[in-house]
Amino acid sequence: MAQDDVFKKLVAHSKEYGYVFPSSEIYDGLSAVYDYGQYGVELKNNIKKYWWDSMVLLHDNIVGIDSAIFMHPTIWKASGHVDAFNDPLIDNRDSKKRYRADVLIEEHLAKIEEKISKEVEKARERFGEAFDEMKFRETNQRVLANQAKIDELNARFSKALNDTDLAELRQIIIDNEIVCPISGSRNWTEVRQFNLMFSTEMGSTLEGSNKIYLRPETAQGIFVNFLNVQKTGRMKIPFGIAQIGKAFRNEIVARQFIFRMREFEQMEMQYFVQPGSELEWFAIWKEARMLWHQALGFGAENYRFHDHVKLAHYANAATDIEYRFPFGFKEVEGIHSRTDYDLSQHQKYSGKKIQYFDPEKGESYVPYVIETSIGVDRMFLQVMAASYWEEELKKEDGSSDTRVVLRLPAFLAPVKLAVMPLVKKDGLPEIAEKIVHNLKFEFNCQYDDKDSIGRRYRRQDAIGTPYCITIDHQTIDDRSVTIRYRDSMKQERVKIEALLDIIKEKVSIVSLLRNI
DSSP: OOHHHHHHHHHHHHHHTTSEEETTGGGTOOTTOEEEOHHHHHHHHHHHHHHHIIIIITOTTEEEOOOOSBOOHHHHHHTTHHHHOEEEEEEBTTTOOEEEHHHHHHHHHHHHHHHHHHHHHHHHHHHGGGOOHHHHHHHOHHHHHHHHHHHHHHHHHHHHHHTTOHHHHHHHHHHTTOOOTTTOOOOBOOOEEEEOOOEEEESSSSTTOEEEEBOSOSHHHHHTTHHHHHHHTTOOSSEEEEEEEEEEOOOSSOOTGGGSOSEEEEEEEEEEEOTTOHHHHHHHHHHHHHHHHHTTSSOGGGEEEEEOSSOOTTOSEEEEEEEEETTEEEEEEEEEEEETHHHHHHHHHHOOOOOEEETTTTEEEOOEEEEEEEEHHHHHHHHHHHHEEEEEEEOTTSOEEEEEEEOOOTTTOSOOEEEEESSSOTTHHHHHHHHHHHHTTTSOEEEOOSSOHHHHHHHHHHHTOSEEEEEOHHHHHHOEEEEEETTTOOEEEEEGGGHHHHHHHHHOSHHHHHTO
C-alpha cells in the first residue's frame, strides 16, 4: 500500500475511533487546529507522563514548572522572536498557494535521497545476503551522481539560509525546477520573510491596551524563572527545568494533519551547565533522548539524527531526532546548545542580574543551556503512525478478513483492558461489571457487551486496547476468565483474582523507565 494511502487511513481512523477531531467541525472547521477525543486525550496524557517521569522522576537535578502563556512583550524582544522569528514565504501565482521556500527545497532533497534508497533496495534484492551496501553506495554511478547533486544543493542551500539570502533561495527553487505540488507550475513569487507570532491586546480599554504575544515556545517561561527556581530549590549546576505547555505559531503552511499546527503543545527541558561544558552535555543529552524514543520499541532503524544546516541565532550546536513517518523522515524532537544567549539577553533587557554563583569556583557566571524540545502532537502522530497496522487473517472456510489494529505500547494505550460478558444474561454482565469496578482504580477499563464477541474484539483492536477479558459460563463454575492478547490474538485462561497482578505487570511504565 502506498504510504500516502496509509496516512489517509490513519487520519480517518483517528477520527472514527475517537482520537482526533477537526476543531469546530460543525462550523466547517478551523484550519490546522484539532481537538483530541476521548481516546486521544488519554494517549496524549500517557505520552506526557512518560516524558515527565523520565525527566523529573528519574533525575534528582531536574524539576518542573508551569509558566503563563501571556508574558511581558519585552521578553520576546529580548529573545529575538520579534525581529528574527521568521520563515521564508513563497507563493505560486497559478495555484495561489503559499509555501515555505526552505521546505520546498528540503522536500526536493528528500526526493533525490529516495532515488538513492530505491537503487540500494533493488541491489539488496538482487544480491541478497552478499550485498555490501557501503561498497554499493561508493561505486554505483547512479548513486554517486545523485549524491553529488545532494552535496552541491546542500552547500548552496546552507549558505543561502545562513546568509538569509532570500533571492538565492528563490533561485535554488528555479534552478532545480521545483514545481508547485498543486498546479505543477514554476510560476513563483519572490521570497519574503513572515513572522510567526500571534499578537493580541491586553488591557481594560482599547486606548489603554498593550500589544502582547501568544508564546511561540515554552522555553522563555523557563529562562525568566531561572533565578526563582534555582534559589527556592537550592539547585546546583548542572540542573534542569522541565515544562509541558501550549504554544502558538501562525504557520505559513500548516499541513500533514497534526504534524504542523497553529496551536500545539510542547515538552521542553532546559539544562543549565557551566560555560565550556555545553558541547559535552549536548552529546550526552543527544544520546539520552534517542534512547528514550527507541525504548518505545518502534524499531531503531526508523530513527535518525539530522544536524541543522542553519543554526538558530542562539545556538552553537543543534540536531533533530527524526522518525520515519508515512510521508518521510521528519523531526519529532530538537536538541540544541543554546549557549548563554537567552539568560544574557534577559539580563540585558530586564536590567536584573541573572547569574549563578558557583561555590566550587568562587565566582558568578551566566550558565549555558542545553535544550531538549518535543512537540507533543508530533509525538502523538508518531506513536499512532508506528502503531497503525492492517493484517490479513485467514478464516476456517478459506476466505480472508482484514484486521485493523493499533499496536500501541501497553503503557501508552488509552484503554488498558476491556471486560466482555459473552452474553447479556445468566449473571455474566454482573460478574463483568464487578471486575471493572475492582480494576478501574488501577487502570482505564472499559465494559463492552454490544455486538458479537468477534466484533467486540475487532473494535478493541482498532482502539488499541491491549487486553480483553471475556466472561463466560465457565466463569460461574471456577472463577476463571479468558484473557485475549491484542497483538498475537492468543487466549489463555486465568483466575479472576490473578487479573490485577497480570495486567499491572504488563502495562506498568516502570520497566520501561528502568531501561532508559
